[in-house]
Amino acid sequence: QSALTQPASVSGSPGQSITISCTGTSSDFGSYNLVSWYQQHPGKAPKLMIYEGSKRPSGVSNRFSGSKSGNTASLTISGLQAEDEADYYCCSYAGSSTFVVFGGGTKLTVL
């Protein structure tokens, strides 16, 4: 079970936009678009931000958006705010044997 590949860190200034990539193999993603993204602040539990590739749960800011092209999923955060500084993890449904695989995580720093 290989982890999905994310950049270790990204940074941006308040008000800017950033994109975090999440790359896997065709077996990681399958033929589905069941990619989800999680935000985790230090010492806290992860929080669902995006599911099924591009859907936002109720209460999540529309500054967060998701997309997928081929074997790469992306999370874009627009209008960066200080409170967006956190770790972000992608996750994909990978079929009935592996079921779920996570990315290694990306630390977002708001400069």
Next chain:
Amino acid sequence: QVQLVESGGGVVQSGRSLRLSCAASGFTFRSYGMHWVRQAPGKGLEWVALIWYDGSNKYYADSVKGRFTISRDNSKNTLYLQMNSLRAEDTAVYYCATEHPTGTLESWGHGTLVTVSS
């Protein structure tokens, strides 16, 4: 609202066993698949196991297969993780989470820390 409260963590010697619990409230527990996910100190998230809403199917990460067992008691709204033959590399915060929709971990507990000492 959805509440998931993990318990049962602690310090245990290598080779011993531990059982984690996750008490659920605020939603219809028997209708949801449930996951365990762990996070070693300073590391990323690692999926551990999933059990279907009715307990009929269970899935495990290769790293725990044969040592860990996921189960649930829908009459008690509680999820379990029986961890046997513990190793130092099992040291982590263990989270339970709801599965909805497929492959999505919708709601998370706050986690319970398991430390395996040698």
